[in-house]
Amino acid sequence: MAKDEKDKAAEEAPKKGSKKKLIMILVIVLVALGGGGAGGYLMFAPKSAEAEEVLVAGIVVPLDAVTINLADGHYLKLKMTLQATDKAHQAPDGSKALDAAISLFSNMDSKELLTNDGREKYKTQLKEKVIKAYTVEKEKEIMDVYYTTFVIQ
Structure with missing residues (x-):
């Protein structure tokens, strides 16, 4: 066993x-x-298209200040500067950028713009609109937008 x-x-x-x-x-x-x-x-x-495209900074174009009516009776005084790329053949006219800013911020509530997060969120949207407005034949003429004055009254 x-x-x-x-x-x-x-x-x-x-x-x-x-x-x-x-x-x-x-x-x-x-x-x-x-x-x-x-x-x-x-x-x-797959590599993204943005990773392949390297933008080289060109001239810096300061724009005149603009006052924009906000929805709650307040005003936004906005002055910005455009960072052009080296592909811009001449200093970009700021009218397209100012128009994009006015269309984005008009009738917006000031509470949305008073926070850092809100301001950055709408700056990103403005930058996208401005870059799109200044893109000619798939060549970007603007690479960044800078606020030099951003005052809400």
């Missing part, structure tokens, strides 16, 4: 060992595939 128990234990030991080896091999293979998959994705991931 003792011999039969030893034989059973001897038969079960290799089975347990082989299962452990199989699990370890599977884990190693999965880790290797996971790492290779992530590396392969990063290597062959």
